[in-house]
Structure formats: C-alpha cells, structure tokens
Amino acid sequence: MIVEKFPSEFLRAKSVLGSLEQAGFEAYFVGGCVRDLLLSKPIHDVDIATSAYPAEVKKIFRRTVDVGIEHGTVLVLQRGGSYEVTTFRTEGKYQNYRRPESVSFVRSLEGDLQRRDFTINALAMNRIGEITDLFAGQGDLEKKLLRAVGEACERFNEDALRMMRAFRFVSQLGFAIEEETYQAIVSQISLLEEISTERIQVEFLGMMVGEFRNKGLKAFIETDAFLYVPVLSEDHRDALLKLLELPDELIYTRSQVWALIAYFLKFSKEEFKHFLREWKESRTNSKEAQLVLKCLKKREKGFWTKEELYHTGLTYALLTEELLQLIFRRGEAQRVKEEFAQLAIKSRSEIVVRGGDLQRELKRSPGEWLGDMLFKIESAIVNGDLLNDYSAIIDFLTQLEGEL
Numbered sequence: 001m002i003v004e005k006f007p008s009e010f011l012r013a014k015s016v017l018g019s020l021e022q023a024g025f026e027a028y029f030v031g032g033c034v035r036d037l038l039l040s041k042p043i044h045d046v047d048i049a050t051s052a053y054p055a056e057v058k059k060i061f062r063r064t065v066d067v068g069i070e071h072g073t074v075l076v077l078q079r080g081g082s083y084e085v086t087t088f089r090t091e092g093k094y095q096n097y098r099r100p101e102s103v104s105f106v107r108s109l110e111g112d113l114q115r116r117d118f119t120i121n122a123l124a125m126n127r128i129g130e131i132t133d134l135f136a137g138q139g140d141l142e143k144k145l146l147r148a149v150g151e152a153c154e155r156f157n158e159d160a161l162r163m164m165r166a167f168r169f170v171s172q173l174g175f176a177i178e179e180e181t182y183q184a185i186v187s188q189i190s191l192l193e194e195i196s197t198e199r200i201q202v203e204f205l206g207m208m209v210g211e212f213r214n215k216g217l218k219a220f221i222e223t224d225a226f227l228y229v230p231v232l233s234e235d236h237r238d239a240l241l242k243l244l245e246l247p248d249e250l251i252y253t254r255s256q257v258w259a260l261i262a263y264f265l266k267f268s269k270e271e272f273k274h275f276l277r278e279w280k281e282s283r284t285n286s287k288e289a290q291l292v293l294k295c296l297k298k299r300e301k302g303f304w305t306k307e308e309l310y311h312t313g314l315t316y317a318l319l320t321e322e323l324l325q326l327i328f329r330r331g332e333a334q335r336v337k338e339e340f341a342q343l344a345i346k347s348r349s350e351i352v353v354r355g356g357d358l359q360r361e362l363k364r365s366p367g368e369w370l371g372d373m374l375f376k377i378e379s380a381i382v383n384g385d386l387l388n389d390y391s392a393i394i395d396f397l398t399q400l401e402g403e404l
C-alpha cells in the first residue's frame with residue numbers, strides 16, 4: 001500500500017527522513033502515527049525510526065537534544081517541529097516482566113518492528129508513503145482488532161504493561177481484542193503486579209478518557225486486571241461493573257476520572273486520600289480530584305449557591321457539571337456559565353476596598369479583624385447584599401463594627 005496524501009505533520013517531518021537517507025541510512029515513520037494516519041485520526045507525535053546510531057543522528061542534524069540516548073532516542077529540532085528519532089532496536093533480555101533497562105541497537109527495520117506491542121503499532125512508512133507491514137497490521141486495522149505481535153503470552157511475559165496498554169487502545173480506538181491475545185491476557189494478568197504504579201496509572205487514565213471507555217473498562221474488569229492494580233479488590237467488582245452502565249460520554253480530566261471512581265466506589269474522604277496516595281498521584285492532582293468529588297456530592301443535593309460557585313470557580317464547577325451529566329443526565333453547564341457571569345465579583349482582588357482602606361477608615365491597627373471583615377464584605381458582595389462600591393462598603397463596615 002502507498003499513502004499518497006500526507007497530512008501536514010508528516011510533510012514537515014519528511015525532510016528528516018530525507019537527511020537520514022542522504023547520509024546512507026534507512027529511516028521510517030513508525031508506531032502510533034502511522035496507525036493514526038491509516039485510521040484518519042489526528043496525529044499526536046510523529047516518531048521516526050532509523051538504522052543510524054544516535055551518534056550518527058547527532059552528526060547529521062545541527063540541533064538535537066539527548067532525550068533518551070540510552071534507549072537510542074535523539075530529539076531532532078527543525079523549524080517546523082521536533083521529532084523523536086530512535087535507532088532500530090531490540091529490547092534484549094526482559095527481567096521480571098518489565099521492559100529491560102538496556103536495549104540493543106540493530107540495523108534492520110524488521111528487528112525493530114518485532115519488539116513492538118500490537119500489530120497495528122508495528123507499521124512503518126517511508127518517505128514516499130510505502131507501508132511496511134510485517135505482521136498484517138493493516139488487516140487488523142480494517143477488522144478493528146488489537147492483536148499482539150508474535151506469541152501473545154510471551155509478549156505479555158516480557159512486559160506486562162502491554163496488557164494495560166491493550167485496554168487503553170481498546171478504549172481509544174473502540175477495537176476488540178483478538179481472541180488469542182485476549183486469552184493470553186487472561187492467563188498472564190497477575191503479572192501486572194510487577195509493574196510500577198506510575199506506568200499503570202498512565203495507561204489507566206488513558207483508558208478512562210478514551211472515546212470507547214466502556215469497552216476498555218469492560219475488558220479491564222472481565223480479565224480481572226483490576227485485582228492487580230493498587231487498592232482495588234474483589235470487593236469493588238460490582239461497583240466497577242456499575243460504571244459500565246454509564247453512557248460512553250467523554251471524561252476529560254484526571255480529576256474527573258478519580259472523582260468518578262471514588263463516587264462509584266463510595267470512598268470516604270480518608271479512603272479517597274489513601275487511594276490517591278497508593279496510585280502515586282501528585283499532591284496537586286489529588287487536591288483537585290478531592291475538590292471535584294466534594295462538588296459532585298454537594299451538587300447532587302441541589303444547585304450551586306452564589307458563594308459556592310464563586311469559591312469553586314468556573315473551571316471546577318464545569319468539570320462537576322460534566323460528571324453530573326454523565327452520571328445523572330442532569331448537568332447544567334449553561335446555567336452555571338450564566339450564573340457565574342452574573343456574579344458581582346469573580347475574585348477577592350476585584351473588591352474596590354483594600355485592607356489598607358479599612359484600617360484608615362476605621363482608624364485601627366492591623367489584626368485578625370481585618371481578614372474577618374474582608375471575608376464578610378466579600379460574602380455580602382457575592383450574595384448580592386452589598387454593592388462593590390467604596391462608600392457602600394464603608395457604610396456596611398460601620399454597621400458591622402457596631403455589631404462586632
């Protein structure tokens with residue numbers, strides 16, 4: 001097969017292949033970008049594989065960055081973009097069901113394609129659009145099948161993460177897992193235990209934000225994969241199965257993913273914190289996830305008050321509405337946008353009176369009273385009980401002072 005019309009991402013990268021070829025090396029587009037091109041899907045990054053060794057690649061291009069030179073990857077910077085150029089490689093001996101630390105460079109494309117995970121990811125395309133397809137990946141693209149390259153059991157034994165990747169690709173592409181590959185996953189799934197949480201997390205989140213989430217998640221549950229990832233156990237099976245009843249509507253952020261899981265698994269605050277820690281989630285991301293869950297639970301009971309909307313902010317309020325829509329079909333994104341737009345202020349910095357003004361007007365030295373008072377002023381303005389106007393605020397103050 002020859003691809004005749006190159007999307008712009010490839011056109012810009014063609015000169016990189018050209019330079020490598022001119023220097024006497026082989027060079028191809030490989031992996032996800034070729035797959036997505038043949039599926040007419042948007043291209044994320046264009047990866048290039050070459051017979052040139054990293055030192056040779058660096059001699060050919062003026063601007064390069066060593067991003068993973070021990071794995072054979074050099075980033076080539078061009079005016080139109082930057083491209084990862086990786087030397088053809090095999091992965092040598094696998095240890096403990098994980099990808100090896102060291103790789104061996106090879107001079108043939110075939111060796112490189114053999115080490116790839118699935119047939120649809122093992123396609124290469126040269127500068128003139130000719131496809132190299134050693135494992136019938138194009139047929140599998142047509143049949144919408146995810147099939148391991150070579151002997152499936154062996155491949156999952158080499159690197160157990162590939163099983164999580166399978167669920168992620170199912171969810172992104174809506175493909176089915178080919179029978180032998182599926183059976184291999186079922187038999188090898190406990191090896192997931194050997195994989196670092198960080199790598200599992202990436203694929204799990206990828207699976208949860210895919211267009212065909214339910215398909216990926218169904219395989220994740222039915223193969224018992226969930227038993228070998230942090231925290232989840234047999235006790236959670238029914239709650240996880242309930243997630244499959246949700247419509248296949250996109251979830252966009254990791255905070256939504258975690259909040260959704262916590263909601264369905266009925267985590268307490270402490271349990272959720274523990275879960276996020278075990279999944280090696282960063283402090284910032286954990287905070288965001290906990291906020292979304294809190295909002296979701298509050299919002300379940302009724303619409304936002306002005307103050308809730310103000311303190312939560314539009315971004316998180318909208319994330320919450322998306323979850324509400326997904327779970328209960330009653331998200332009110334438009335109303336939230338309108339009500340947020342109508343808030344008298346969007347942040348404390350918009351209040352026309354500052355701390356210094358308060359001290360001067362009330363002739364008082366700074367102290368705790370200042371924060372309290374600003375907070376009261378802020379609430380009153382947000383609730384529409386006070387105009388954000390200098391003299392109105394000062395009047396309100398004198399009244400307040402009388403009460404304090």
Ligand code: ATP
Pocket residue numbers: 030031032033044047099115116117118121122159161162
């Ligand atoms: P995406 O578009 O989501 O990035 P991708 O196919 O490009 O998908 P990457 O994780 O970026 O996925 O990997 C690039 C390529 O490297 C894959 O297409 C596959 O050929 C190969 N690959 C990545 N991880 C593995 C692995 N664990 N085992 C074997 N091959 C892998």
Ligand code: MG
Pocket residue numbers: 032044045
């Ligand atoms: Mg990629």
